[in-house]
Amino acid sequence: MDCDFYSFSSHKLYGPSGIGIMYGKEDILNKLNPPTLGGGMINEVSSNHFSYAMLPNKFEPGTPSIEAAIGFKTAMEYLNNNNYQDYFLNEKKT
Numbered sequence: 001m002d003c004d005f006y007s008f009s010s011h012k013l014y015g016p017s018g019i020g021i022m023y024g025k026e027d028i029l030n031k032l033n034p035p036t037l038g039g040g041m042i043n044e045v046s047s048n049h050f051s052y053a054m055l056p057n058k059f060e061p062g063t064p065s066i067e068a069a070i071g072f073k074t075a076m077e078y079l080n081n082n083n084y085q086d087y088f089l090n091e092k093k094t
Contacts, residue, residue: 004028010068015075019068029055036061 005028009020024032034041034052038061043053052058 010072010075013072013075013079016068016071019065019072026055029058034059034061038062 003023005022005024007020007022009017011017040057041053041059041061043051
């Protein structure tokens with residue numbers, strides 16, 4: 001698709017609320033500053049300077065919602081294991 005950014009929410013795919021996916025081109029993400037700070041997103045700190053961690057950690061403040069990530073993964077596995085073409089074919093038969 002060659003888009004700069006792409007995102008979607010887990011709950012749109014039968015997964016838990018409050019988690020999703022965001023894709024961004026690496027060169028653009030490296031130029032952006034995160035909107036918040038915390039957790040493992042800081043690489044090095046001195047008395048007058050700090051540096052961000054490498055991507056994707058640069059944009060991951062705090063502790064991740066592990067249970068939501070597992071739920072999202074399970075929802076994606078469910079969707080990937082179903083042949084939705086069969087649903088459409090059954091609809092046409094009735």
